Amino acid sequence: MALIDSVRQHLPVKYRELAKFLVVGGTSYVVDVGLFSLLSHTVLSDKVVTAKGISVIVATILSYILNREWSFNSRGGRERHHEAMLFFVVNGIALGLNLVPLAVSQYIFGINTANYSSLTVTIANFVSANVIGTALGMAFRFWAYRKWVFPEELNPHPEIVATELAAQAAVEAPVTERIPEQPLRSDTAEYLPGAGRSRS
Known part of the structure; x- marks a missing residue:
């Protein structure tokens, strides 16, 4: 933990x-x-x-x-049965996307045992199916879950709310509260109007 x-x-x-x-x-x-x-x-x-x-x-x-x-x-916006149905539909599409790189490798690029060694085909299949295909499927799932399955932000994260409130308070605060007055330096006071009168 x-x-x-x-x-x-x-x-x-x-x-x-x-x-x-x-x-x-x-x-x-x-x-x-x-x-x-x-x-x-x-x-x-x-x-x-x-x-x-x-x-x-x-x-x-x-x-x-x-x-x-x-x-x-913290997201939702749909009835549970509708949400579950969309979830399974999205996963079905993602499974199809996962298979696309493997199909391209096998049938378009011709990386199969008829043209290449068994080791080359094994490596190509692993990369296309388990690396590229998995990444493509997961990216689609994450986007589709937020877009269709859980489309609405129901409960904003407390830290985001606190940050937004602090930023809003800083903008609305008076200028005098945001910029503290600087003390007058002694070497600057000599050149201010009337500063030399006290010496005479």
Whole structure:
């Protein structure tokens, strides 16, 4: 908890929502991969497609709950059933976007075992699917969640509100309160009108 509190203190407020989203994405990914590995090596060893479908559905449901209750808990604006439907639609589109780089690598650039070595194809597939595709899908999800699934800011962050109030108070404060008077220096007093009269 100390590490999380330290990161929260130093991370600007506007990036905390993104950081939470990335944590949820990582958690869902681990659940997806872990559950798929468990099912495909036990009760569904002969039905790996079914195992993957179950793991994806469970991970997506977990992702919705964590994003709803944690990442975007200050956003909303839709009824829950409408919100959940849009969430799953967005994730379906994101899954398609995730597959685009892999398809481009395989079918447009022709990086497959017919043209390249197995090692080259493995590296290309990993980069296109797990690096570029994942980044593309996550960027779309974050934008779409804020745009369509959780479109309205319901409860502004307290730190943002406090900063805005302080800035507004500074603007509305009288000039005399914002610029304190400087004491008159003795060497300057000699040149002021009437300053030399006291000597005579």
